[in-house]
Every structure is written in C-alpha cells, then in structure tokens.
Amino acid sequence: MSLTPQKLVLLGESGVGKSSIAIRYFYNKFNSNIEATIGATFINQTVQVSTDYEVRLQIWDTAGQERYHSLTLMYFRGAKGVIIVFDVTNQESFYKAQKWFDEILHKGLENSKVVLVGNKIDCETNDRKVEKWLAEEYATENGIMYCETSAKTGEGVKEMFFNLAKELPIIKQQENSDLELSYSNTDTEDSQVLETENKTDCC
Known part of the structure; x- marks a missing residue:
C-alpha cells in the first residue's frame, strides 16, 4: 500500500x-566537508515497513544557525515526525x-512523533560528553x-x-492532499530551500 508523503523535519x-x-x-555516503543548509532542503525516501505496507517519507533538513531560527520554524507546519x-x-x-523540543510543544506539535538522536557515536570514548543513559x-x-547514530x-x-x-x-490521501502545494510555496527570498554555504565540520 503506497501512501501520501509524510513530512519529517530534522x-x-x-x-x-x-x-x-x-x-x-x-x-x-559520507562527506566530512559538506555545505551548511540555508532554509531547508528535502529528500524523498520510501520505507517498506511490512510486506504490505510502505511509507513515503519527505525528509526536510533545516538550517541550524541561529540567524535562520525563525525561518526553520516555518517548516514545522504539517510535520508528522x-x-x-x-x-x-x-x-x-x-x-x-x-x-x-520545548519549541515543538510551543508550536502545538505534541501529537507529532518525536525522536531524539545522539549523533557521532563513532567518536573516541574520551571525546564523548553526553552519556547514553542521560539522553535516554x-x-x-x-x-x-x-536513538544513537553515526x-x-x-x-x-x-534503523532510526x-x-x-x-x-x-x-x-x-485527502488528509494530506495539499502537502505538495505547501512544499512548493516557498518563493520568498528567505525560503530558497536549495541555497547553501560552505561548511567544514558537519558529520
């Protein structure tokens, strides 16, 4: 069963x-020298959850810089995860x-599925500053x-x-029928979702 895309926000x-x-x-793939996101970019990926059920994910990767904070909040709209x-x-x-997470609750997304991810677990043990038990x-x-990832x-x-x-x-279908329209309605200067700038430390 193929479903309408479900929006996830990173x-x-x-x-x-x-x-x-x-x-x-x-x-x-992995690239230690990639570009920082400005606004947001998205990818589509289909996940086969079971033999007769698949989920089409539309994954939005948002900017992390403080100056893009208000712009990032725009992409919360319609997020299921x-x-x-x-x-x-x-x-x-x-x-x-x-x-x-507090921002999510403030924006009324408490019904969205949320996962906290600790990344860079490939690091040396001595470099780790946030213990797994604390995050759990x-x-x-x-x-x-x-979840933890590298x-x-x-x-x-x-797995995550x-x-x-x-x-x-x-x-x-009818519950999410305007999803593609909402994604394409990003014609303002601040919403150029594919614009990027150079960055060297993001793994």
Whole structure:
C-alpha cells in the first residue's frame, strides 16, 4: 500500500550532523566537508515497513544557525515526525536539543512523533560528553524515542528512520492532499530551500 508523503523535519544546532544523516540515509555516503543548509532542503525516501505496507517519507533538513531560527520554524507546519539531533561530543548541543523540543510543544506539535538522536557515536570514548543513559532518561521523561547514530559509519541511521516510520499514523490521501502545494510555496527570498554555504565540520 503506497501512501501520501509524510513530512519529517530534522532539527538541531549547526554542526551536529543533520545533513550528513540525511545524505547517509539517502545516498549511503559520507562527506566530512559538506555545505551548511540555508532554509531547508528535502529528500524523498520510501520505507517498506511490512510486506504490505510502505511509507513515503519527505525528509526536510533545516538550517541550524541561529540567524535562520525563525525561518526553520516555518517548516514545522504539517510535520508528522520530528527528528532532533545533537552531537554526543558537544554537551551544549544536547541542551539546545532540549530547547528545540520545548519549541515543538510551543508550536502545538505534541501529537507529532518525536525522536531524539545522539549523533557521532563513532567518536573516541574520551571525546564523548553526553552519556547514553542521560539522553535516554530525558527521552523517557518526555515520552519520546531515543536513538544513537553515526553518519560517518552509517551505524543506526537506517534503523532510526525505520523505527520512526513504523510509528507514523496512516494518512488518507485527502488528509494530506495539499502537502505538495505547501512544499512548493516557498518563493520568498528567505525560503530558497536549495541555497547553501560552505561548511567544514558537519558529520
């Protein structure tokens, strides 16, 4: 059964690896020197959840820089799933991830499926600043999923998207029939979703 695209939004601070996770998932590649997202970019991917059920994901990768914060909030609209990414080697990014979660609740997306993702688990043990148990505890307290990934090695990336896809509600065509129109209505200067700038640390 093929369904209407379900919108997922990737959130998190700049440099935590949101774009790298999306690229790893879609292309199964990793590039340590990629471009930072301005506004948002999106990819489509179909997930076979079971033998007779598939989910078509439309995954929006949003900008993490503070100056694009208000623009990023535009892409919350219609999101059925939210992926909040932090860098396990950067404690501040974990605190910022919690602020993103508060923002989700403030925007009325409490019914969206949320997964908190600790990225860069390929790091050396001594470099890790956010312990797994701490992130799991926060996720449990807030009723959200927690996963760990490495965009560099690919560990946990497919599993994270698969587990989230399983949790998404079945959407009938008429419930989401204006989704493609809402995506294409980004003709303002601040909404050029494919514009990028150079960046060197995002894995």
